[in-house]
Amino acid sequence: MNRFLDLADFERDEIVALLDLARRLEARPEPHALAGKILGLLFFNPSLRTLASFQAGMARLGGTSFVITPGQGSYLMETRLGAVMNGAAAEHVREGIPVLASYCDALGIRAFGEARSLADDLGETSFKAMTALLDKPLINLESAANHPCQALADWKTLDDYAVPRGGRFVLSWAYHPRALPLAVPAAATHMAAMRGMEVIVLRPEGFGLPAPLLEKARRAAAASGGSVRETADRDDALAGAHVVYAKEWGSTAHYGDPEADARLRAALTGWCVRESWFARAAPDCRLMHCLPVRRNTAVADEVLDGPRSVVQREAQNRMIAQMAVLYRLLKGA
């Protein structure tokens, strides 16, 4: 394993084996496994869990890490090929990223999309321009349309709570004051489909997941015995649900148009997940969210503070799942 950029780059069995490794490292720590190894972490966007859990996970395996944040202590970086750099960016990723890679044994990169062109973001134009520069071990810390570390942690969380492999996984759109990226909805949908679940994407009109994301999830579902469908009908989606995965994202009908998006979402403040949503769900239906979550805006206190919330376990599993990724990348099989 040389890169961890997308769960879809792996067979289902390989992900299952990676989760087995995560559980093994959780049960039997190996505090010197990565002694002498260095992880570089490059953050073009804010982070709490990723920033802390990768540093902590690397340390728990005996390695070290450094963090670079362009625009905060480090230079703003240009990503466009051929750019005439007479603006704010002092450094091009074509220099900066190979340089950072030369200092470390593995590099993690967080680079959201620009949220202007759906085609660019789905195609990971900007992220691929960076990853193409390297053949060193590389980790996607969240790109325009993917977040494989979150997906891996979420899969482990489903396993930890013994959520049935074929259970109903409802990815529900939730309200947020502004448009957020598609990375987590895309990754969660694909992950649950790859796990073999009955995936239902519940979202208001104008927020349907783009066809390429649905198709990718459906390919994974086809291989694992799962299914993927979309609906705007909450009652239909939530009946018998084993998991509600709440997530905020921007309008796909008005992608890259914040004003049109804002007009559409203004009427959708009711999409705050409340306990009443779970009336017809399975008795022990779980509430998942990748965090950060805006309380009483996306999800109500009563749900987050109640027994069905597993958001803390998801976050803790970030570190545990990523330790398995680091182990495979830096120590091998």
Added chain:
Amino acid sequence: MNRFLDLADFERDEIVALLDLARRLEARPEPHALAGKILGLLFFNPSLRTLASFQAGMARLGGTSFVITPGQGSYLMETRLGAVMNGAAAEHVREGIPVLASYCDALGIRAFGEARSLADDLGETSFKAMTALLDKPLINLESAANHPCQALADWKTLDDYAVPRGGRFVLSWAYHPRALPLAVPAAATHMAAMRGMEVIVLRPEGFGLPAPLLEKARRAAAASGGSVRETADRDDALAGAHVVYAKEWGSTAHYGDPEADARLRAALTGWCVRESWFARAAPDCRLMHCLPVRRNTAVADEVLDGPRSVVQREAQNRMIAQMAVLYRLLKGA
């Protein structure tokens, strides 16, 4: 020992034992004592000494640490219970803090008060909302009305210079362009009282320490043979002083009212500690300050650069004292 939040949570003997441990680690380093342990450091406010000394101290014990700064690389955090989060804060401390704690073995938190309500800040409303979320080893890196790490380092500094246990400790208000928190004045007063000193709080009218802080210090003094009083009379206070602890703080008569505070302090620029202040003090009277200090505004160059200043030793003792705290929290007795 599971928490280090307030010197008042401990018996005097326990603090003395902690300082003994600090001196032992200073004399005989234990570079592997905390191997494999991880310290999380969460800073809601700026820092130099705390930020550097905890990282360095943890490393000197063989452990590692990570730093999270909401608003600088990490999300702004909400602290109010029940908040409808449709503003700037993307994450609530109810998620963020337990998540960070799950990645580390001990968590340190710096969270100043909001300087709006004296009752809230004295009651540590915001800090307690965070610490109540955890039962993991926890360190107060400075809250609204406390700074136990500074107090512990200051106590060690008094010992290092053999300042008499019953000596006169003058906490003197010093000028600053704007209102600063009560954390250090509160902690220093209580510490010196707990050590058994004759504590005099010297301050202009309008800047008296709030009654609950004085009462807390007096309880400590009663147990240790010390005393605590306030005065606005500089000659009275400084006569025979063994220590002048200079500190800037906001008007308590106009707490949370920056305009009224500014009008009051405009006439107080003379409260810059100068060598002449020490004319009737004990011959080797020390100048203490927690730093950062504004030169020639709060304390004159002639004092800071002269032989009575022990501010460097105080700062160095931050690391040494904190190493004892980390040792007790993470290795036990």
Added chain:
Amino acid sequence: MNRFLDLADFERDEIVALLDLARRLEARPEPHALAGKILGLLFFNPSLRTLASFQAGMARLGGTSFVITPGQGSYLMETRLGAVMNGAAAEHVREGIPVLASYCDALGIRAFGEARSLADDLGETSFKAMTALLDKPLINLESAANHPCQALADWKTLDDYAVPRGGRFVLSWAYHPRALPLAVPAAATHMAAMRGMEVIVLRPEGFGLPAPLLEKARRAAAASGGSVRETADRDDALAGAHVVYAKEWGSTAHYGDPEADARLRAALTGWCVRESWFARAAPDCRLMHCLPVRRNTAVADEVLDGPRSVVQREAQNRMIAQMAVLYRLLKGA
């Protein structure tokens, strides 16, 4: 060796020995050489290579490091002696720097000049005010008129590519939207002269290197058999060149006057290094740049992406050369 502030503080043989040590550590890593040692890194200005390579290099030798960035998580610092600190800076370097030094075994400081007075910047007024406070191992991470870590890495890069000791080294001014410091041009000129090269400073009128910098380089050249001259004639300079070291810097004729500088450089956008510049250079003439570089503004894509560019090797050598410096400072000979 107790300080690494300027290549000129060392004999040529000492630098050669330091580079031998760098090559030895590159070939035969010593992952425990600096176990238990702590490096403090203080950045008054942005950084990517220095920030990452010192942390990574220290880790590769078994040590640890911490980073302090005044104004980003830490207090703004005052440098002027005698300042009445009633402005933005909360801490004076006279407190802050010795405090940080007391937490670590070696301290690195990056502090550019103020770009107001040429005399102050050439005299390193501000940097010397900091280094005079300490006798602890100290590293210049780039000051107003020096960058010895870059110079050492560049020397190693010249060796790595077997550039002849007496070869022609052309430091060429390159266009940038605004004035940049003299640190790298000064350090590169001096380094190449000290190596024994034929150094030519190619720059437009108004951008000549200040006489003290040329004199310093000529003294080094005299001792090593090299030479140093300036010219504005590109054809003359580049004929037979073995190295073109591109670098942007501010007008020395209008130092500290951004408007006059801007008027002068407006006509100089043609000073973007292109492949055509190398028509009469030596066949394997190298392109060097310390990075960050503005593509298609200072240097064209065709050069940076072509075979003559060694900028990645320069950057990688930062870590390797600095590991030798850390080794000498913290482990001795």
